[in-house]
Amino acid sequence: MPPVVGLAVGHGTGAELAEVFTRVLGVLTRDHPGGVTLVRSPRRYHSYHSLRGEVAGEQVAALTREDTDHYEEFCRSLAARGAGAVFRTAVNAQSLYLVRQRLKAVKVDAFTDDGEALLVRDEAQGFYTGTNRHTPGTVTRTMEFSRETTAEVVSYALERARRRWPDGRTGPVVMAYKFHLLDGVLGEWAEELSARLGVEIQLFQPDTVNRNLITHGLADRTVLIAGNEWADIMHVVLLDRFGGERQENRCTENVYLHPDVRGLTEYQTVHGSADDLAGRDLVNPVATVRAAAAVAEHHAGCPGAVQEVERALARVLDRGVATADLGGNYGTRAVVDALLAQLGEPVVPGAREPGAVAAALLGEGA
Numbered sequence: 001m002p003p004v005v006g007l008a009v010g011h012g013t014g015a016e017l018a019e020v021f022t023r024v025l026g027v028l029t030r031d032h033p034g035g036v037t038l039v040r041s042p043r044r045y046h047s048y049h050s051l052r053g054e055v056a057g058e059q060v061a062a063l064t065r066e067d068t069d070h071y072e073e074f075c076r077s078l079a080a081r082g083a084g085a086v087f088r089t090a091v092n093a094q095s096l097y098l099v100r101q102r103l104k105a106v107k108v109d110a111f112t113d114d115g116e117a118l119l120v121r122d123e124a125q126g127f128y129t130g131t132n133r134h135t136p137g138t139v140t141r142t143m144e145f146s147r148e149t150t151a152e153v154v155s156y157a158l159e160r161a162r163r164r165w166p167d168g169r170t171g172p173v174v175m176a177y178k179f180h181l182l183d184g185v186l187g188e189w190a191e192e193l194s195a196r197l198g199v200e201i202q203l204f205q206p207d208t209v210n211r212n213l214i215t216h217g218l219a220d221r222t223v224l225i226a227g228n229e230w231a232d233i234m235h236v237v238l239l240d241r242f243g244g245e246r247q248e249n250r251c252t253e254n255v256y257l258h259p260d261v262r263g264l265t266e267y268q269t270v271h272g273s274a275d276d277l278a279g280r281d282l283v284n285p286v287a288t289v290r291a292a293a294a295v296a297e298h299h300a301g302c303p304g305a306v307q308e309v310e311r312a313l314a315r316v317l318d319r320g321v322a323t324a325d326l327g328g329n330y331g332t333r334a335v336v337d338a339l340l341a342q343l344g345e346p347v348v349p350g351a352r353e354p355g356a357v358a359a360a361l362l363g364e365g366a
C-alpha cells in the first residue's frame with residue numbers, strides 16, 4: 001500500500017506553496033513502488049488576514065471554531081488511514097493552537113551550529129491555547145497548564161533526545177516557562193518528573209534562559225523544553241544564532257501526542273502566510289521544498305532525500321537563483337524549476353503534479 005501523506009492549505013500563499021510541495025514530493029518519490037497517496041483537505045483554512053477582511057469579534061470566533069473542528073477531524077482521519085505526515089501551509093494561529101491543545105502537539109527543531117541542541121516546544125498548553133469570552137469592550141482568555149500534559153511533553157522530549165543521540169549522552173535538560181505565575185505548581189511537577197525519569201531538569205524563567213544564552217550559548221546536546229510564551233518569540237532568534245538559518249528558509253515539525261493520532265507529524269514552514277505576496281509568484285519556496293524532502297525521507301520510504309535536496313538547493317542558490325528576500329530576482333516557479341532540474345527532472349511547462357504522486361484530491365472547498 002502506498003504511503004499516505006496529508007495536505008492542508010490555508011489562505012495567503014497557501015495555494016502556491018501547496019503546488020510547490022506537491023511537485024517536489026512527486027519528483028522525490030517518483031521511483032517509489034506504487035507512488036504516494038496525497039490526501040488534500042477539502043477546506044481552505046483562514047489566515048489571520050483573511051479573517052480580518054471578512055468579520056470581527058464573535059464572528060471571527062465562530063469561523064475559528066469551524067476551522068479548528070475541521071482540521072482536527074482531518075488529522076484524525078489521516079491517522080485512521082495510517083498516514084505518518086501532513087504538510088500544512090500557514091493558517092490562523094488561533095484555530096491552529098486549539099487543534100494543538102486538543103491533540104497535544106509539540107514542535108521539534110534542532111540546532112547544529114557549534115555543537116547540537118534540541119528544542120521541544122510545548123504547544124499543548126498555556127496562553128497560546130485556551131478560549132476567549134467576549135463582552136462589550138473586553139475579551140477574557142481562559143487557559144490551563146496540567147501535570148499530565150507537562151509530563152507527556154517532557155517524556156517525549158527525552159524520547160526524541162534518545163533517538164537523536166542513541167549513545168545516551170545528553171547535555172542539560174532545561175525547561176523555559178513563566179512558572180512564577182503558576183503558584184509554584186510547575187516547579188513541583190518538574191521536581192516530580194526529575195525523580196521519576198531519573199534526569200536532572202532545570203526549570204528557569206525565560207529571562208534567565210536568555211541571560212544564560214547570551215553569556216554561555218547552548219551547551220552541546222542541550223534539551224530545551226519551552227512554553228510557547230517564550231519559544232514562539234525566541235525560535236527565530238535561536239535559528240539565527242545557533243542554527244545558522246533564516247526563518248524564511250526553514251521548515252519544522254509538530255508531533256501530536258494524543259493517543260488517537262500519536263505519531264502523526266505535521267510539517268510546516270516557519271514563515272507565515274504572507275498574504276501580501278499571494279498570487280504574485282514571489283513567495284520563497286525553500287522551506288516548503290525542505291518540508292517535502294523531510295516527508296519523502298521520513299514518511300515515504302526515500303532515504304537520502306533530505307541530503308539530495310540540500311545539495312540541489314545549494315547549487316541553485318549558489319548560482320543566484322533565488323527569490324527577492326534572499327537577494328535574487330527570480331519568481332517562485334523559476335526557483336522550483338531550477339531545483340527540479342538539479343534533481344534530474346525534465347521540467348514541462350504547465351505540469352503541476354508529476355506522476356509519482358497518486359493524488360487523492362478531495363476538492364478545494366471554501
